[in-house]
Amino acid sequence: MPRTLESVDPQWAWKRFEPTNDQPWNRKGAAHLFRRAGFAATPEQLRNAVDSSPESVVQQLVQNRSETPEFIDEITALSAASLATGNPRRLAAWWLHRLLNTPDALREKVVLFWHGHFATGAEKVEDAQLMFAQNELFRTSGLGRFRELVQAVSRDPAMLIYLDSVTNRKAHPNENYAREVMELFCLGEGEYTEEDIRELARCFTGWEIRRDQFRFNKYQHDTGTKTILGEEGIESGEEGVDVVVNQPACPRFLCRKLFRFFVTDAEEPSDDLIQPLADELRANDLEIGPTVQRMLSSNLFFSELAYGRKIRSPIELSVGLLHSLEASTNIYTLEEGLRVLGQELFYPPNVKGWDGGRTWINSSTLLGRANLVRQVLDNEATRFGRGSLTDFCRANSWERGEQFVRGVVETLFAAEPSQSVQRDVATLVDNTSLDEERRRRDALHWLCSLPEFQLG
Numbered sequence: 116m117p118r119t120l121e122s123v124d125p126q127w128a129w130k131r132f133e134p135t136n137d138q139p140w141n142r143k144g145a146a147h148l149f150r151r152a153g154f155a156a157t158p159e160q161l162r163n164a165v166d167s168s169p170e171s172v173v174q175q176l177v178q179n180r181s182e183t184p185e186f187i188d189e190i191t192a193l194s195a196a197s198l199a200t201g202n203p204r205r206l207a208a209w210w211l212h213r214l215l216n217t218p219d220a221l222r223e224k225v226v227l228f229w230h231g232h233f234a235t236g237a238e239k240v241e242d243a244q245l246m247f248a249q250n251e252l253f254r255t256s257g258l259g260r261f262r263e264l265v266q267a268v269s270r271d272p273a274m275l276i277y278l279d280s281v282t283n284r285k286a287h288p289n290e291n292y293a294r295e296v297m298e299l300f301c302l303g304e305g306e307y308t309e310e311d312i313r314e315l316a317r318c319f320t321g322w323e324i325r326r327d328q329f330r331f332n333k334y335q336h337d338t339g340t341k342t343i344l345g346e347e348g349i350e351s352g353e354e355g356v357d358v359v360v361n362q363p364a365c366p367r368f369l370c371r372k373l374f375r376f377f378v379t380d381a382e383e384p385s386d387d388l389i390q391p392l393a394d395e396l397r398a399n400d401l402e403i404g405p406t407v408q409r410m411l412s413s414n415l416f417f418s419e420l421a422y423g424r425k426i427r428s429p430i431e432l433s434v435g436l437l438h439s440l441e442a443s444t445n446i447y448t449l450e451e452g453l454r455v456l457g458q459e460l461f462y463p464p465n466v467k468g469w470d471g472g473r474t475w476i477n478s479s480t481l482l483g484r485a486n487l488v489r490q491v492l493d494n495e496a497t498r499f500g501r502g503s504l505t506d507f508c509r510a511n512s513w514e515r516g517e518q519f520v521r522g523v524v525e526t527l528f529a530a531e532p533s534q535s536v537q538r539d540v541a542t543l544v545d546n547t548s549l550d551e552e553r554r555r556r557d558a559l560h561w562l563c564s565l566p567e568f569q570l571g
Contacts, residue, residue, distance in 0.1 A: 120382045120420060125391050128415035132169055140169050142525050144417050150529065150571050151377050151425070152176045152411055153220025155435035158511045158526055170412060177258070177408045181218040190216075194247065203237035203246050207460040208446045210250065211453075214434045215443070225257040225407070226250065227430065228376050230460070231468035233268050233300060235277045237461040245273040245327060246461050258404035261369060262360045265301065269356055270329040275322065278466065283320050285337040290316040295466055296359060303371075306364040307344060314341040318355035360401060366393035370406065377410050379424035380472040423529035426475050427571040429456040433487060435571070436563060439526050440507060445496040452487040456480055476569060485564035492556045504555045516541030519555065523562055530567040 117123045134140040145164035149156035153176070156164070164172045190213055197209040217223050230253060237246050249271050256264045268274050269292070275281050278292040293315035297307040321336030322329070341349045346358045359365065370392040374384050396406045410416055427435065433449060436442075453459055457480065463469060491497055499507035508514055513522040520541045524531055531537075543549075544558045562568065 116418065117420065120379075120384055120388060123388055123415060123420065125388050128388060129391050129409060129413050131412050132414050132417040134169065138417065141165060143422070144169065145172065146526060147417070147422055147529060148172060148176075148411065149220070150431070150435060151416075151421075153224050153438075154214060154431060155439040155527065157439060157441055158522065161526060169417065173408060173412045176221045176411070177404055179219045179221065183218070186216070186218065198243055198247060201243050203240075203243045203461045204450065204459075206237075206243045206247055206250075207462075208450045210460050211430075211434070211446050211450055214430070215437055215446075221407075222254060222257065225403075226253040228373075229253040229257050229264075231463060231471075232372065233274065234463040234466050234468035235273050235461075236463055236465075240273045240276045242273070242276075242327070245276070249273040250461075258407065259402060261365075261401040261403060262357065264403075265296070265356050265360055266353060268300075269296070269319070269352060270322065272324045272327055272329060275324055275329070280319055281323050283316065283322060284335045285317075285320045288313070288316040288320055288337070292316070292319060293355075296356070299467060301359050301368065302362060302364045303368045306362065306368075311343055314343045314349070315355045315359070317341050318343070318349060318352045322352055363393075363397075366396040366401065369393075369401075369403075370396060373403075373406065373410065375471070377407065378416055379421050380426070381424040382420075423567075423570040425529075425571045426472055427569055428469065428471060428475060429453050429458040429484070429487070430460070431571055432484060432569070433491065436488065436527065437491070440504070441500040442491075443496075443498050444491050444494050448490060448494055448496075449487075452483075452490055456483050456487065481566075481569070484569065485560070488563045489560050492560055503552050504559065505552050508555060516544035516558075519544045519558065520562070523559065527563070528567055529570045532562065532565050532567050536565065 142161050142165055145161050146156060148169070149160065149164070152173070190209075193209050193212060194206075197205040214223050214227075230250070233253075235246070235249060237243070240246055252267055252271060256267060274292070278295060279289045280292045283289040283292070290312050294312050296315065297312060298304055317337040317339070318341055321332040321334070323332050323335070324330060338350065340347070341355070343349050343355055343358045344362060349355055349358060367386070367389055370389050371384060374389065374392070392406055392409065395409060396402075399405050415421060430453060433453065437444060450459075454462075457464070457475075458469060500510065508519060508522070511522060513519045520537045524537070540558050540561055543554055543561070546554055
């Protein structure tokens with residue numbers, strides 16, 4: 116088994132994982148998959164997954180279309196109520212509710228990925244309806260063809276406002292969006308020139324908004340031909356996007372970002388490791404779904420090079436905790452806690468989105484994460500299943516201290532706490548001189564404040 120990404124054979128890395136006696140399909144692997152492909156799993160989901168195969172579980176996650184009519188009605192009513200306020204922060208609470216309750220967790224995880232990739236901030240857009248429309252675009256198109264997604268984002272009113280495309284006129288081209296298409300969205304640094312940016316910006320002249328809808332203003336469009344990345348005779352914005360996404364650098368850039376999001380952000384993958392994924396993505400006409408499925412099914416994904424090798428974002432930490440324990444809480448309290456920790460939905464810090472990785476953790480945010488868990492556990496609105504944490508533990512045979520610790524660690528943790536800590540927590544749970552519900556919540560808070568819990 117390789118110990119670093121540098122020593123990984125790409126051919127081995129992207130082969131489909133086949134369980135063996137040395138590397139079995141078990142609760143550890145299933146919990147890892149659900150953490151990365153969604154927002155963790157309940158004990159029941161883990162039991163069902165282990166009874167199946169990794170291949171079928173991944174396939175179900177990627178191809179899931181299981182949102183029930185009841186869920187759709189509920190989420191539609193909540194979105195309407197949030198939009199009626201005109202407040203994007205109310206919309207953030209709606210999305211948190213969706214993250215916690217969706218039966219299609221991978222799709223929501225992909226929406227979160229694109230929200231960070233095509234980062235758009237409500238503080239500048241100042242329109243909840245436009246932010247909602249962009250969010251829905253990521254939901255309907257996030258696993259489809261990247262070319263079509265970039266074309267749609269280029270016409271998206273929220274993006275047009277955020278990166279100043281609405282001021283892009285033939286007499287005074289605005290280069291902001293063209294620059295980010297190349298640098299942050301499609302190619303990465305070093306794959307284009309300043310002249311390429313200027314020429315692409317000319318392609319987008321006249322792209323504006325009227326009554327909250329995209330409109331092409333032919334009178335403000337530069338009709339001259341442009342040369343972009345060596346391609347001559349380009350005229351329209353659509354043609355400009357096609358030239359950019361057709362570059363060999365595009366699938367490599369995308370696969371590298373997907374790798375950091377789904378596999379590990381602890382090490383940078385080499386070009387040799389990424390290239391097979393990029394080749395497959397290009398062969399699939401830049402369709403994202405098959406590449407995500409390949410990553411989540413691979414030997415590398417189910418190896419020690421990926422287990423616990425990613426720091427949880429505040430959303431992954433809090434939503435994962437609640438989902439694993441079938442818990443619900445006051446969404447507005449949760450949204451406020453996430454804002455304090457630096458991951459407020461619809462308010463990314465800048466056009467680069469959230470840096471992620473080690474930037475999530477410092478002495479202040481580590482304390483803040485523990486405080487958020489405490490706030491959730493102490494909130495009167497927090498329920499576990501249909502009742503208390505004690506009821507949930509009884510239903511899952513987590514009654515005694517040792518059972519409780521083992522159940523929490525197997526379900527919630529990517530890296531196991533020390534045996535001494537586990538024994539101390541088990542002793543707390545078994546201390547009958549304390550209130551049963553209180554000692555379980557205190558024990559859960561203790562475990563979820565550990566450094567190991569920050570790893571996903």
